[in-house]
Amino acid sequence: MKSSDSSLLHRIKSILLIRKPWFRKIVKTIWTLFFIFMIGTPLYVYLVMENPWNLFGPLPSLRAIENPENDFSSEVISADGASLGRYFWYHRSQVTYEQLPPLLVRTLVISEDHRFYEHAGMDFWSYLRVLKGVITLNAQGGGSTLTQQTAKNLFRTRGKELQGKLGALGGPVELLISKTKEWIIAYELEKTFTKEEIIALYLNTVPFNNNAYGIKVAAETYFGKQPKELTIPEAALLVGMLQGTTRFNPIDYPERARDKRNDVLFKLYQHSYISEAQYDSLAALPLQLNFSVQNQNHGIATYFRRILEAEMQAWCKEHGYNLYESGLKIYTTIDSRMQRLGEEAMAEHMRKLQRDFDQAWGKRNPWVSEHGVEMKDFLERKVKRTDTYKALVKRYGEKSDSVKIELNRKKHMRIFTWRGDRDTLFSTMDSVRYYYRFLQTGMVSMDPRTGAIKAWVGGINHVYFKYDHVRQAKRQPGSTFKAFVYGKAIEDGYSPCDKFMDLSPSIKVNGTVYRVPNSNGTFGSGTKYTLRQALARSLNTVTMQLMEQEKPENVVAFARRMGITSDLDPVYSLGLGTSDVSLYEMVGAYSSFVNLGVYIKPYYITRIEDRYGNVLENFSTEKKQATDERTAYKMIHMLRGGVEEEGGGSRALSPAVTEHNEVGGKTGTTDNASDGWFIGITPNLVTGVWVGGDERSIHFPSWSFGSGGRSALPIFDKYMSRVYRHSELGYPKGQFMRPATGLGEGATLDCPEETEEVEEEFKIVE
Structure with missing residues (x-):
């Protein structure tokens, strides 16, 4: 470059720097921002990482x-490998x-x-x-x-x-x-x-x-x-x-x-x-x-998953896991295929039963006293238990008219029906009245040989009805409890062939004498029946005679050994099923008969794994000899009488269940027509069903309408019919296990067929 050109360039720069201060400011600003960025950015990042005085908040380590x-969510897995x-x-x-x-x-x-x-x-x-x-x-x-x-x-x-x-x-x-x-x-x-x-x-x-x-x-x-x-x-x-x-x-x-x-x-x-x-x-x-x-409201086994959730929360607390974030794999005994069959059977029967129930009551309300009189304050008492009522009281005060006005104000609501959910205009009072008219149910099916629960239906719809009727609910079992009265008698030497008169004894308790009628309202026909026939007909008269012979406290002890864990009152009426029990424990106890006297505690978790497949815990069940195998097998024979004896309460079972199969069962109905029960036994499954209202004051229209044979037995029948159609489930028809040593020398289950009528009364029993 020539010296003249260099001098010219120098002069231009000088003029710009001297005569254009705005240009100098721009250059200065650019350099300032550049140095701030180059020094400030690393410093800022460093401060964020160090977090002095918690200005920026912590970073993950x-x-x-x-x-x-x-x-990760924790998954519930069925015995057949399906996600529940x-x-x-x-x-x-x-x-x-x-x-x-x-x-x-x-x-x-x-x-x-x-x-x-x-x-x-x-x-x-x-x-x-x-x-x-x-x-x-x-x-x-x-x-x-x-x-x-x-x-x-x-x-x-x-x-x-x-x-x-x-x-x-x-x-x-x-x-x-x-x-x-x-x-x-x-x-x-x-x-x-x-x-x-x-x-x-x-x-x-x-x-x-x-x-x-x-x-x-x-x-x-x-x-x-x-x-x-x-x-x-x-x-x-x-x-x-x-x-x-x-x-x-x-x-x-x-x-x-x-x-x-x-x-x-x-x-x-x-x-x-x-x-x-x-x-x-x-x-x-x-x-x-x-x-x-x-x-948790959708899919299958919803009630089971809710019960399992509470148990798993306790396990996680003890072992340092979070059920909702630890990605656990919870392997269960539930068979997803059998679960679906149970839910299908329940829905099919309950849809029809509810329709008949509504038609029978008509415009009358099903919450009535023991004398059949409607309980006028029923809805008012129930609405006070709702969150809506509590919120209104908190807002307006308990005695404010606004509470009543709001409770009766119509609003858009989605409701359950057996034809599918639908939208409607309901007030809170309308909703309470509507939902308390629904019948509820519980069904649980167990493999008696292992104690594994295979199906669990806790209610009719978990979206709208959260209460579980398998394990959470406890109700009077009615005549299904008689199996333990007869079981104690058999254990003490009675034979299924021993005969008793169909006459109600007069029992004196605390200075009062009372006699128990049969379901037909009479105090007996005077006919002699074998114990097998009496249990098949569910005769209260014979049951009370056995209660007098065996004593209530001994029956309580026997039921305890068989698997009943609820509180039992040692009174004579216990034999008729007056103490509350759960369906879950009743099925476990009946399984002790099928398992030849060995009680296996029902269970439903097999193992728990972490998210990586490491086994955290394996689960096994408890076993104990509840009664001897001969007593248990004789009770199997007794319960089969409900299917095989004339007048038996289980004879309504369909050929799809009974043909080429050994089946037993016991119905139960409470005196006030609030509860219907059926416990069915087969060689490899014991299944219990309960049907009734969510409140005890909700009654069936009549005792016969609510009888276990009509309200509960059909669900068992529909469920087992479906199970037998699916051989891949591994629960075929067959025979119950026999005692390894037989029934004992000279013992037989074949009874001579004869009846006698008598006119004598029984003495008063103190």
Whole structure:
């Protein structure tokens, strides 16, 4: 360069610096900002990492980042390997990268972060795009990479638990600090995990609305599929939801979700993943959802899962786990196929029984006193137990007229019917009146040889009726308790062939003499019956004679040995089933007969594993010899009399159950027509059923209407008929086990057939 040219350039610079102070200010500002950025940014990041005086809030530890603790739902698994449901705060279940279909991974990367495999956790080109959008007022999405989003989902960087004093100010300050933490965590994630592992982490943690967290649950919820079964348009729909799970929710906004799906499909076309023809074809498809929200009110074995939940919470507390976040695998004895059969049988019978119940009562209410008079204050007492009433009292005061007005104000409500849920206008009082008219039921089926519970139906619909009638409820068992009275007599030397007169004894208790009639209202016919015939006919008269011979306290002790754990009053009326028991313990106790006198405590958990498949605990059951095997087998013979003897209460069982099969059973009905029971025994299953109202004051229209043979037995019959149609379940028809040593020398179960009539009365028994 010539000296004259150099001198000219120097003069131009001097003129600009001297005569243009604004230019000097710009240059100074640029250099100042540059030094602030170069020094301030590392300092700011350092302060966020160190968190002095808790200004920025804590960061996850390096160990936590290297071993991210994602909160996974705990799964309940049936004996046949089916998923019965999950316990969760956020419904999610993990998958490995290998379980993800390549088309889903490709769709995700193209749509959400197409430079994912090129950056190290932060994509500066995307930040420039965001900045350009802000300047031009044409925003085109956020700048977060998949790694940053994974950091946000894993460690809840926007939550209160990581918030410091500055973050509590909210607004841009809070957002900047949260973003910074996500950058830091993303950097550590990229150092620790492969790209494939980060994709799996992301898809396992991202929310998809409708209580679906993670790709596995999302695929199950929206399409009823596993992730590996997703098609391209299905993957595009789920990926599109990630840009706004509420806004693009296909259930609430199907058109909007379809448009977003097609936007994702167009991106796939732009990146040459699909052809133009494929795009045109796929974009024209409807959503084709198979939507099913998974929660504790839906699916099968809902009542069982709720009972199991309480037990598992106690176990988790003792062993240091969180049921809703630890990803446990809970293996149970429930057979999902038998569970479905039980639920089908219950629904089929209860639908018809409810219709007959409503027709019989008509416009009258079924809550009546022992004398058949309607209880006028029933609804008022029940409504006071509701949360609605308590909230109104808290707001207006107990004596305010506003409480009554609000309780009777009509509002939109979705209600249960046996023809399906429907919307209606109901007041709170209407709702209480409506729901208390429904009959409830419980059914439980157990393998007596192992103690394993195979099916558990706790009620008619868990969405609307939460109370479990298998184990939670306890009611008077009526005549089903007679098995323990007869069992004690057989144990003490009586034979099924021993004959008793059908005459009620006069029993004196506390100075009062009373006699117990049979179900037909008479005090006996004077006919002699064998014990087997008397039990088959459920004669109260013979039962009371045995109670007098055996004494109530001895019957209590026998029932205890057989498996009854509830409090039992040692009184004569106990023989007629006046002490409350649960269906669960009754089935366990009857199983002691079938198992030749060995009581096996019912159980339903086999083992618990952690999320990695490590066994945390194996479960076994308790066994004890409750009575000798000869007594037990004789009682099996006695209970078979209900099916085989003329006038037996179980003779209504269908040939589908009884043909080529040994079956026994006992019906039970309470005196006030509130409870109907049936306990049925087969060589390899014992099944109990209870039917009645949720309140004892809710009665069947008559004793015969509510009898166990009409209200409860049909559910057993329908259930066992279904079980026998499915040989793959492994519960075929057959014979009960026989005692290894026989019945004893000279003992026989064949009784001579003869009856005698007498006219004598029994003496008063003190």
